[in-house]
Structure formats: structure tokens, C-alpha cells
Amino acid sequence: MRPRRRWHRRRHSLQRSATPSNPGASHGLLSGLGVRLLGVDVGTGGNARGGRRPQRVIVVGAGAAGLTAANALTTAGVETVVLEARDRLGGRVWPEEVGGVPVDLGGAWIVGPSGNPVACVLNREGIGWQSAESLGGIVRGYDGVLHREMPESDLWSALAAVGQFEEACPELVAALGPNASLEEGFDAFLTKAGLSEPARRYAAFALHATFEGNEAESADRIALTPTTSEAFDEGGSHFPDGSFRGLITALARGVDVRLETIVSRVEYSEGGVSIETSNGTEHGSHVIVTVPLGVLKAGRIEFSPALPADKIEAIERLGMGDLEKVVLRYEQPFWPDPGANFLFYLGAQPGEFPLIVDYTSFAGGKPTLIALYCGAYRRAIADMPDAAIAARFAEVVAEIAGHEGAAPSSTHVTRWTSDPFAMGSYSYYRAGAGATAAERDTLGAPVGDQLLFAGEATSGEHYGYIHGAMLSGAREAERLLDERPGQGVVLESGLLVKEGCNEAAS
Structure with missing residues (x-):
């Protein structure tokens, strides 16, 4: 029910074949x-x-x-x-x-x-x-x-933060632990980025709009731990x-x-x-x-x-x-x-x-x-x-x-x-x-x-x-x-x- 995901942990290349075992020919x-x-x-x-x-x-x-x-x-x-x-x-x-x-x-x-x-x-x-x-x-x-x-320029900078967060995600998971929420990941990422206003507010918005829309829930309820979809x-x-x-x-x-x-x-x-x-x-x-x-x-x-x-x-x-x-x-x-x-x-x-x-x-x-x-x-x-x-x-x-x-x-x-x-x-x-x-x-x-x-x-x-x-x-x-x-x-x-x-x- 959603557009293409953009998070590296859920996207792009297929890492495993979902084909059931023993496929063969058929019509x-x-x-x-x-x-x-x-x-x-x-x-x-x-x-x-x-x-x-x-x-x-x-x-x-x-x-x-x-x-x-x-x-x-x-x-x-x-x-x-x-x-x-x-x-x-x-x-x-x-x-x-x-x-x-x-x-x-x-x-x-x-x-x-x-x-x-x-x-x-x-x-x-x-x-x-x-x-x-x-x-x-x-x-x-x-x-x-x-x-x-x-x-x-502010909009595209905010959207660029989405990709930057993707790259930072493994480090964030290692620092925050397996039970961390996406919201906690956002906070840690934005704090480290040291953005001034309104850049921080726009980046926070872009992160929430993108990932909450992907996962269909608020960031404080979504797991930060990488998954694969x-x-x-x-x-x-x-x-x-x-x-x-x-x-x-x-x-x-x-x-x-x-x-x-x-x-x-x-x-x-x-x-x-x-x-x-x-x-x-x-x-x-x-x-x-x-x-x-x-x-x-x-x-x-x-x-x-x-x-x-x-x-x-x-x-x-x-x-x-x-x-x-x-x-x-x-x-x-x-x-x-x-x-x-x-x-x-x-x-x-x-x-x-x-x-x-x-x-x-x-x-x-x-x-x-x-x-x-x-x-x-x-x-x-x-x-x-x-x-x-x-x-x-x-x-x-x-x-x-x-x-x-x-x-x-x-x-x-x-x-x-x-x-x-x-x-x-x-x-x-x-x-x-x-x-x-x-x-x-x-x-x-x-x-x-x-x-x-x-x-x-x-x-x-x-x-x-x-x-x-x-x-x-x-x-x-x-x-x-x-x-x-x-x-x-x-x-x-x-x-x-x-x-x-x-x-x-x-």
C-alpha cells in the first residue's frame, strides 16, 4: 500500500531469492x-x-x-x-x-x-x-x-537527510541497541548532524514523512533495527x-x-x-x-x-x-x-x-x-x-x-x-x-x-x-x-x- 521504499535496509537489490524450493518448468x-x-x-x-x-x-x-x-x-x-x-x-x-x-x-x-x-x-x-x-x-x-x-533548496536539503540517515542507520543501531525505535534513531542522527533552524525542523519532517509513510505508523512505534522489505x-x-x-x-x-x-x-x-x-x-x-x-x-x-x-x-x-x-x-x-x-x-x-x-x-x-x-x-x-x-x-x-x-x-x-x-x-x-x-x-x-x-x-x-x-x-x-x-x-x-x-x- 505504499510507494517504493528508499531505506537501504529495506530496499533496492534483492538479497535473497524468495523463489520456493524445487522450481521447475510449467505453464x-x-x-x-x-x-x-x-x-x-x-x-x-x-x-x-x-x-x-x-x-x-x-x-x-x-x-x-x-x-x-x-x-x-x-x-x-x-x-x-x-x-x-x-x-x-x-x-x-x-x-x-x-x-x-x-x-x-x-x-x-x-x-x-x-x-x-x-x-x-x-x-x-x-x-x-x-x-x-x-x-x-x-x-x-x-x-x-x-x-x-x-x-x-531547503526542501531538497531536507530530503537529502533521508539518504544520510540511511547511511548512518547501522551505526545508530549499534549505538542504540536492538530495541531502539525509529524516533530514537532520528533524534540521535539529528543531534549529531548539528543542524540549525529551520534546517533541523525540515530534516526531521522529511524523515518522519518518508519512513512513517513507508511503515504506516508513528516513528516511536517502529523498530530501528534493520529489516528487509x-x-x-x-x-x-x-x-x-x-x-x-x-x-x-x-x-x-x-x-x-x-x-x-x-x-x-x-x-x-x-x-x-x-x-x-x-x-x-x-x-x-x-x-x-x-x-x-x-x-x-x-x-x-x-x-x-x-x-x-x-x-x-x-x-x-x-x-x-x-x-x-x-x-x-x-x-x-x-x-x-x-x-x-x-x-x-x-x-x-x-x-x-x-x-x-x-x-x-x-x-x-x-x-x-x-x-x-x-x-x-x-x-x-x-x-x-x-x-x-x-x-x-x-x-x-x-x-x-x-x-x-x-x-x-x-x-x-x-x-x-x-x-x-x-x-x-x-x-x-x-x-x-x-x-x-x-x-x-x-x-x-x-x-x-x-x-x-x-x-x-x-x-x-x-x-x-x-x-x-x-x-x-x-x-x-x-x-x-x-x-x-x-x-x-x-x-x-x-x-x-x-x-x-x-x-x-x-
Whole structure:
């Protein structure tokens, strides 16, 4: 749900292959992707773990992870049913029209399209994308305390501090210890830098806006200790043409999805699984649980037997972020240079709409602004009505423009944190919890042969990204199918999903 990360500890080069073991050749939506995650040379007998072959798989959740897994299983000939609590597909990928403009209210970015399964599926579907940097946009900063635009030199100096902090991070971790928060790291870095005002204030703002936006939480709650979540290397950040509706449509094609079916209990044993829902009980040989980490943390699904202690501990130690969006659709723009712009807003209240995306160029010229916010500010305004939050954002826009324009014709305010089927935006590492990528591996590990888990929070390398969710779903489908006799693992469109998709599958 976020733009490309820029922190060296979470970015750029992929340090480990996320490809599941024993990959081989196969066909299928994940084949033209060149994504060779799911096809393998098959043997005889059961799956790779020696369990019973999948006969009827229940997938809980129709987000990117669940749909990817279900599509692959269905294509391989396994009876698969997806149970989705909402009345729509996509989970935290939520394309919605706001005043006639398709906007992704959840996951919105293709983060490095080269080798990215998201881009590969879109390409196979004939759906293009636009670079967030390629449309001649302007990066601006506005100081809401001094009520003036930030001088360009001050803005770029502040943004340069982000890279300098990245370089200093290992030294800071060594000095502050494994339980230090990102906020403590910021303070130590800025103190050592010895910046005068307003340079220190601007640098502090840039650090908070960048990293809190990446991790979807306030810096005092985010761990400083280096972790790894990767974008793909090439091409920067992009928006899909017409939103991610095409991605979800492609992943759901041919898949049996039961909407408005709320799962309350999962029973599992060597004999199979029994899933209690609001519409009755479903039985199967295996279940893949793909609900968000926030839902697991809230205990909204009962497991019988109870989950192992190490998995419960992993759920507790990881954090669930709370990034939200406000969308304003205007009939006429009145702010400077409407187009593909990015605005940093330093408000009098910390964390107030720190990043504003001028989405006008991506919306076919229809004036549209999107603000992102999270953490302490999100909590401070959580009880405000949607209309009041949108009105406050409109006031900020008028302040930046230097005059009021007409009121927005349409608005939308997301509420991922209070959504009972999300309970947050995406996962992060909590300060003081001592969590590492090992907790994500534990979260994604199967319990016995019948109970499997997927979702962005289970990805040690790609957490928080749509492509991480897709890869996790493909991982669990492969776990069930990698030794299924005579089967290759592919999606309905003939594409294979795996990390890296530049060559066509054979």
C-alpha cells in the first residue's frame, strides 16, 4: 500500500531469492509472466511435505494473496473455494470511483515493474501503467507553521537527510541497541548532524514523512533495527492505468469465490479441515488463511486446535500499520501547476497529511488530490466524521494555493484501521518487540499439513507490497502442488507467478 521504499535496509537489490524450493518448468496467468514460481517437475505420491494431496482447498480471503493461490490451484485442477467476508473482491486492494475517477483506496503502486508479478499480470492483460516520476511533475514543500512554501533548496536539503540517515542507520543501531525505535534513531542522527533552524525542523519532517509513510505508523512505534522489505530494482514507482481493478479481475478469473461469507472458526486435523462461516460450514482437505495480520491479532478467527505458541508469538510481535487516505475530487483545479505533483506538507500538527499526491494527470486530467496519513495523527482524528476530515484536507489545499476554490465535488476517506476485515493497512516491525524476518517465516509456516498461511505479513522480503501478497499466495499453492503428478502450477490466463517474470514460461 505504499510507494517504493528508499531505506537501504529495506530496499533496492534483492538479497535473497524468495523463489520456493524445487522450481521447475510449467505453464499458465502466472506463464506469460515468465514467473516460474509455480511449475515444477512432479513426482508421485503426496505433496512435498509428505501430506495428503489437495482434494478440496478452502482459501480464506479474496485479496491478492488468496486470489493468486486459488487461481493457481484451480488451474491445476484442484477444487478450490474462496471465502470472502466482504461484498467485493480484492481485500486491501480496493479500486473505487470517486467522482468518476478510478482510485486505488488501498494498494496503489507498482513498485519496480521489472520482474514484478503485478506488472507481469497487467502486461498480460493489456493494461499499462504510468511512472510517478515521468509526467513532468513537481515536488514541492509547504510549511504550514510559517505559512509559506518551503524554499526549494531547503526542501531538497531536507530530503537529502533521508539518504544520510540511511547511511548512518547501522551505526545508530549499534549505538542504540536492538530495541531502539525509529524516533530514537532520528533524534540521535539529528543531534549529531548539528543542524540549525529551520534546517533541523525540515530534516526531521522529511524523515518522519518518508519512513512513517513507508511503515504506516508513528516513528516511536517502529523498530530501528534493520529489516528487509524489497521493491523490485528497475523502473521506480508506477500507477496502473484505470486502477488495479484489472489485476483483481485477472486473478479472480475462473475462481469460485463466495462473497459475504465471514469465517469465524477453523478446525483442522489429519482428516481435513472444517470452516465455520456466517453461511454454514465448509469442509476440505486443506485451508489457506490469507486474512490480514490485523485480523489475526484481533483474534477474529478461532483456530482448533489453537495455533502453536511460536505462531501466536509472531502475530503478537509484528505490528499492523494504520495508513489512511483522503481523496478530494474537484471540478476545477485552483492549486499551482495541477498535474502529476507530489507535495510535502509540514503542518502545525505533526503528521497532518504529510504527503499529498496530485493525481490529476493519472486521472485523465480530472482534478484529484490524495492525502496520506497515519500513526499519531490518524489516532487523533479517528473519531472525526469523514466529512470533517475531508473538509480539513480541503482547508490545507486552500492554504497551499493561497486562496479558496470551489468545494470538492466528491470525497472519500478510508477507514482501514476500523475495518473489521482488515484492522489496519499493512504490517511493520514494532519497536521493542525484537521481531525479525524470522517471525514472518513463522507466521507463514504451515501448521501440520492441512493449515497454511499467506499474505503480505508472511513475506520476509516483500511485506507491505501487493507483489509480496501475490508471491506468498503462489508460495502456498506451490507448497500443495509441487509434487502433484502431471500438474504444472499456473494461473488461468496461462501465466506463472514467481519473483522475476521476464521470460515466457514454456
